[in-house]
Amino acid sequence: MSESIGRFEMLLSRGEAHLLGTSEVGLSLTTPASRPEVSVNSSFQRDANNLLEDGNGLECHSPPLCLTESKVTFLSLGAFSPSNIGHSKLPCTQLSFGLQPARTFCENSCTSVAINGEPPMSKFMNLARKFNCFYFNGDLQRCRPFLVCGKQVGVMQAKVVEAACRYPDVFQMDSSGMISMHPSLKTYEERSARINHVLTQWKEERLFVTLKGWRNECYEVRTGFADPPLLKMDRSAACLFGVRQYGVEINGYTRHPQLGMSLWLQRRALTKPTWPGKWDNMVAGGLSVGHSVLDTALKEAEEEASIPAYLLANLRSAGSVSFYFESERGLFPNTEFVYDLELPADFVPHNSDGEVDIFELVPVSQVMERIFTPEYKTTSCPTTLDFLIRHGFINSDNEPRLPELVELLHIPLHYLYSQSSSQSPISPN
Amino acid sequence: MSESIGRFEMLLSRGEAHLLGTSEVGLSLTTPASRPEVSVNSSFQRDANNLLEDGNGLECHSPPLCLTESKVTFLSLGAFSPSNIGHSKLPCTQLSFGLQPARTFCENSCTSVAINGEPPMSKFMNLARKFNCFYFNGDLQRCRPFLVCGKQVGVMQAKVVEAACRYPDVFQMDSSGMISMHPSLKTYEERSARINHVLTQWKEERLFVTLKGWRNECYEVRTGFADPPLLKMDRSAACLFGVRQYGVEINGYTRHPQLGMSLWLQRRALTKPTWPGKWDNMVAGGLSVGHSVLDTALKEAEEEASIPAYLLANLRSAGSVSFYFESERGLFPNTEFVYDLELPADFVPHNSDGEVDIFELVPVSQVMERIFTPEYKTTSCPTTLDFLIRHGFINSDNEPRLPELVELLHIPLHYLYSQSSSQSPISPN
Numbered sequence: 068m069s070e071s072i073g074r075f076e077m078l079l080s081r082g083e084a085h086l087l088g089t090s091e092v093g094l095s096l097t098t099p100a101s102r103p104e105v106s107v108n109s110s111f112q113r114d115a116n117n118l119l120e121d122g123n124g125l126e127c128h129s130p131p132l133c134l135t136e137s138k139v140t141f142l143s144l145g146a147f148s149p150s151n152i153g154h155s156k157l158p159c160t161q162l163s164f165g166l167q168p169a170r171t172f173c174e175n176s177c178t179s180v181a182i183n184g185e186p187p188m189s190k191f192m193n194l195a196r197k198f199n200c201f202y203f204n205g206d207l208q209r210c211r212p213f214l215v216c217g218k219q220v221g222v223m224q225a226k227v228v229e230a231a232c233r234y235p236d237v238f239q240m241d242s243s244g245m246i247s248m249h250p251s252l253k254t255y256e257e258r259s260a261r262i263n264h265v266l267t268q269w270k271e272e273r274l275f276v277t278l279k280g281w282r283n284e285c286y287e288v289r290t291g292f293a294d295p296p297l298l299k300m301d302r303s304a305a306c307l308f309g310v311r312q313y314g315v316e317i318n319g320y321t322r323h324p325q326l327g328m329s330l331w332l333q334r335r336a337l338t339k340p341t342w343p344g345k346w347d348n349m350v351a352g353g354l355s356v357g358h359s360v361l362d363t364a365l366k367e368a369e370e371e372a373s374i375p376a377y378l379l380a381n382l383r384s385a386g387s388v389s390f391y392f393e394s395e396r397g398l399f400p401n402t403e404f405v406y407d408l409e410l411p412a413d414f415v416p417h418n419s420d421g422e423v424d425i426f427e428l429v430p431v432s433q434v435m436e437r438i439f440t441p442e443y444k445t446t447s448c449p450t451t452l453d454f455l456i457r458h459g460f461i462n463s464d465n466e467p468r469l470p471e472l473v474e475l476l477h478i479p480l481h482y483l484y485s486q487s488s489s490q491s492p493i494s495p496n
Numbered sequence: 497m498s499e500s501i502g503r504f505e506m507l508l509s510r511g512e513a514h515l516l517g518t519s520e521v522g523l524s525l526t527t528p529a530s531r532p533e534v535s536v537n538s539s540f541q542r543d544a545n546n547l548l549e550d551g552n553g554l555e556c557h558s559p560p561l562c563l564t565e566s567k568v569t570f571l572s573l574g575a576f577s578p579s580n581i582g583h584s585k586l587p588c589t590q591l592s593f594g595l596q597p598a599r600t601f602c603e604n605s606c607t608s609v610a611i612n613g614e615p616p617m618s619k620f621m622n623l624a625r626k627f628n629c630f631y632f633n634g635d636l637q638r639c640r641p642f643l644v645c646g647k648q649v650g651v652m653q654a655k656v657v658e659a660a661c662r663y664p665d666v667f668q669m670d671s672s673g674m675i676s677m678h679p680s681l682k683t684y685e686e687r688s689a690r691i692n693h694v695l696t697q698w699k700e701e702r703l704f705v706t707l708k709g710w711r712n713e714c715y716e717v718r719t720g721f722a723d724p725p726l727l728k729m730d731r732s733a734a735c736l737f738g739v740r741q742y743g744v745e746i747n748g749y750t751r752h753p754q755l756g757m758s759l760w761l762q763r764r765a766l767t768k769p770t771w772p773g774k775w776d777n778m779v780a781g782g783l784s785v786g787h788s789v790l791d792t793a794l795k796e797a798e799e800e801a802s803i804p805a806y807l808l809a810n811l812r813s814a815g816s817v818s819f820y821f822e823s824e825r826g827l828f829p830n831t832e833f834v835y836d837l838e839l840p841a842d843f844v845p846h847n848s849d850g851e852v853d854i855f856e857l858v859p860v861s862q863v864m865e866r867i868f869t870p871e872y873k874t875t876s877c878p879t880t881l882d883f884l885i886r887h888g889f890i891n892s893d894n895e896p897r898l899p900e901l902v903e904l905l906h907i908p909l910h911y912l913y914s915q916s917s918s919q920s921p922i923s924p925n
Contacts, residue, residue: 293896313899360892384891386882387899402899404892453815457886462813463789463833467722470742470816470831470910477906481899 190439191452191461192468195475198445201393201400202478211240212484213308214247215258215297218290219484221309222398230274237261248298258298259285266304277303277396280340285356286312291481292402299356303340306397311480312353315364316450317382317406319349319372324412326430330454331416332437333371334424335444341396344424345444346437348451349408349416350374360404371423372416374408383407385457388449389480400480403450407457431460449476619868620881620890621897624904627874630822630829631907639827640669641913642737643676644687644726647719648913650738651827659703666690677727687727688714695733706732706825709769714785715741720910721831728785732769735826740909741782744793745879746811746835748778748801753841755859759883760845761866762800763853764873770825773853774873775866777880778837778845779803789833800852801845803837812836814886817878818909829909832879836886860889878905 188196196203211228213221223231223246231238231246239247252258270278280303287296288310305312319331331349335342352367354360364382368374385405392399410416416426429437435455438448453476455461456469463469625632640657642650652660652675660667660675668676681687699707709732716725717739734741748760760778764771781796783789793811797803814834821828839845845855858866864884867877882905884890885898892898 291897292899384885384888384893386885387902389899389903404899456813456815459813464813468720470721470818470833473816474818474906474908474910477903479903479907481903 189466189468189472191466191472192475194439194448194452195390195472198390198392198448199475199478200391201398202391205391205393205398210309212245213310214245215288217247218297219245220288220290220297221311221400221484223308224398227275227307227397230269231265234265237265255296255298259300262298262300262304266301275307275397277306279303280396282340284353286310286353287356290484296356302353302355306394306399309398309400311400311402313360314351314353314401314403315360315367315406316348316403316447317350317364317368317408318385318450318454319374319408319410319416320454321410321412321414321428323428323430326428328458328460329428329430330434330451331372331410331426332429332434333416333418333426336422336424339422342444342446344442345447346442347444347447349426351403351447351450354404364404364406368408370420371418372426373419374410374416378410378414379408381409386453388453388476389478390446390449390476391478391480391483392446399446400483401446402480405450405453407454431455435460452476618895618897618901620895620901621904623868623877623881624819624901627821627877628819628904628907630827631820634820634822634827639738641674642739643674644717646676647726648674649717649719649726650740650829650913652737653826656704656736656826659698660694663694666694684725684727688729691727691729691733695730704733704736704826706735708732709825711769713782715739715782716785719913725785731782731784735823735828738827738829740829740831742789743780743782743830743832744789744796744835745777745832745876746779746793746797746837747814747879747883748803748837748839748845749883750839750841750843750857752857752859755857756861757887757889758857758859759863759880760801760839760855761858761863762845762847762855765851765853768851771873771875773871774876775871776873776876778855780832780876780879783833793833793835797837799849800847801855802848803839803845807839807843808837810838815882817882817905818907819875819878819905820907820909820912821875828875829912830875831909834879834882836883860884864889881905 206224207222209225210222211225212219213223228240228246232240235249237249237252239249241247248258248262252261266278269275270281273279278301282302284302285299286302286305288298288300288305288308289296292311292313300308300310302312321329321331323329332346333349335345335347337343350364350368350371352363352371354363358366361384365379368379368382383406385407387402387404389400389402392401415428418426434451437443438451452461452472456473456476461469461472466472635653636651638654639651640654641648642652657669657675661669664678666678666681668678670676677687677691681690695707698704699710702708707730711731713731714728715731715734717727717729717734717737718725721740721742729737729739731741750758750760752758761775762778764774764776766772779793779797779800781792781800783792787795790813794808797808797811812835814836816831816833818829818831821830844857847855863880866872867880881890881901885902885905890898890901895901
């Protein structure tokens with residue numbers, strides 16, 4: 068039963084309000100108490116009674132339902148049990164939902180933006196442009212390709228190029244302006260050691276703000292995720308070279324009896340070097356040297372949220388998101404491996420490594436508001452949006468630009484760097 | 497500036513910001529913002545010839561692709577901002593793209609292929625290159641942008657351009673080689689009627705194989721999915737103009753007590769005009785005029801698989817996939833809205849409109865084999881792969897190139913056509 072989750076708005080928006088009927092709407096929604104939609108049903112029941120007078124059916128769900136006068140506007144953020152509704156033989160009501168477009172929920176904190184007379188961008192699209200700010204607005208003019216072993220692995224901003232030119236035995240600039248690790252550095256170990264030496268000096272000189280957050284944790288540098296590593300560097304330095312960074316994020320969710328579908332969010336500790344105090348997905352971690360993707364997910368789930376092994380057995384791989392962000396620290400062509408983890412309603416994560424301030428169970432409808440606030444870690448939004456899309460909360464009914472939004476959660480990072488030959492949309496053989 | 501939209505990822509992906517930096521090329525890029533492609537491409541072509549002598553390559557993009565013999569640059573389906581590039585002071589670097597175009601996958605779609613000592617491509621990556629064959633290997637050199645109301649909505653292959661030039665009151669070619677619908681055709685109705693007239697003639701002349709499959713079902717032509725339609729044309733003709741096509745696909749699945757997780761596949765009727773007799777996802781349909789996304793999903797589910805409404809209550813929106821395929825019929829920049837539908841183990845779909853030969857419930861493990869065979873409809877693979885990834889069957893453990901594969905299921909179709917200004921990754925603000 069827990070799997071037979073449906074989505075009301077679909078039927079409604081299509082005109083299949085017959086499932087909800089009119090006077091018998093309430094009846095069709097008297098679901099078993101075991102279902103989280105019970106609370107929905109109660110509000111539905113109440114609202115239905117108001118609407119029954121003019122014979123309209125309506126949508127409702129957990130959480131907020133938007134009703135207007137005799138017409139029903141809805142926004143389905145919840146689910147319901149089709150086995151209960153499905154057997155209804157109720158007559159179809161006319162579909163005068165006359166939706167005040169279901170974007171009503173979009174009209175608060177972030178404003179829509181109209182560009183050149185095009186349809187306004189939704190808040191989600193605005194957000195996608197925000198976490199892809201380098202993809203859209205990056206100042207490439209002042210960047211140089213960064214190559215290792217003849218393959219481009221990143222780009223360097225002018226200030227980094229300038230600093231790198233002080234180390235001609237480590238970095239070599241050719242006549243075209245491309246920066247390479249010096250070809251005399253032939254092994255992974257040599258390259259890693261030399262770059263670490265440079266970075267340590269830069270850190271001492273306080274040359275780059277990102278190095279204040281030195282992690283003593285290294286990222287591998289590769290041409291592609293499946294390629295052999297060419298060198299490693301401290302995690303805090305990766306954004307100086309625009310090298311692709313990989314991480315793992317876990318969406319922890321619960322079908323809560325009162326709150327409905329809800330996500331566990333963490334507020335990052337104020338002591339964290341990056342995004343202190345911001346809301347984040349339940350578990351997140353960078354993919355550092357020596358750990359596989361799944362290893363990292365399990366390790367972080369234990370460290371950050373104290374999730375016991377028997378619950379982690381539910382961990383499910385759900386793909387990845389890719390985006391290209393820029394901040395004062397540098398360039399972030401990021402790929403996050405995404406996992407979903409359904410948790411029992413009575414489980415509460417707690418932090419054991421000091422990296423999390425608090426955890427909060429947030430109904431999906433509230434997540435869809437909080438995600439737009441400055442209190443939400445921008446680079447965590449893609450994973451959250453991906454969850455909301457995969458689970459149907461953001462769909463073609465409430466987001467007219469759904470396919471474009473989905474593309475912006477998966478921009479072609481693996482094809483950005485031209486010298487990574489085998490990965491180019493035109494094969495370089 | 498609003499029209500001089502750039503596409504930095506393309507530049508990045510080739511390092512073209514630098515490639516463009518020769519004085520010749522740089523000059524050529526300081527073009528009028530209103531028509532970046534015009535002088536850019538023509539001068540690129542000219543400059544390319546000069547540059548080839550010393551082994552330099554060049555930038556180019558849609559339309560004209562600049563190909564040369566041994567050295568090739570390149571394929572960009574995007575555009576870039578001349579105002580940005582034009583100011584580049586960087587020298588031109590060598591372009592060692594030296595492409596043997598990535599057609600290796602065509603020779604054997606199932607085995608892994610090693611390229612230049614890179615890790616072998618997985619079977620899934622081979623498949624992703626197959627259904628993205630135009631994205632990787634498209635012969636843009638012979639294509640022209642197709643514009644309506646000043647916005648690019650597609651590209652036309654040479655043979656279509658040739659045929660279109662016979663109708664100067666319908667299609668207008670400017671000095672840059674771009675084809676526009678004649679500006680005297682001011683309304684949706686006028687444009688639709690005139691293009692229908694042309695297409696009907698082409699059909700009678702048997703000019704294009706795709707028109708044999710005339711559907712009497714129209715697709716809308718828009719700059720973006722959420723934009724107002726500019727005209728409509730018969731579905732079979734969309735691929736002649738390379739206009740984006742949208743469809744809906746439903747993954748019907750069952751957690752079967754004996755077979756485990758299984759997908760319902762349909763074998764298409766032998767009478768279908770396209771992909772007859774091939775295996776396909778349970779339900780699929782194009783998004784034709786007058787039907788919303790959800791409407792289409794529900795309509796097709798009923799027509800193709802006779803799925804009753806009470807089961808459709810389970811239908812769940814799960815996002816979309818985007819890919820760019822080419823066949824003898826034409827160009828297919830396709831976006832499929834994806835739905836998942838869990839079905840009871842004892843439910844068996846049956847066809848009611850004659851479009852399906854048989855349905856078969858196939859365990860996921862077998863789906864993951866069948867998908868590689870020539871018996872599987874190539875353009876249905878993205879939706880199937882997306883399902884397998886979202887549900888964890890393809891993951892970072894069994895697919896080292898998972899993030900790259902995921903990106904290839906969501907290529908930036910909405911940013912391919914440079915004249916659709918608001919949709920470009922370079923912000924037009």
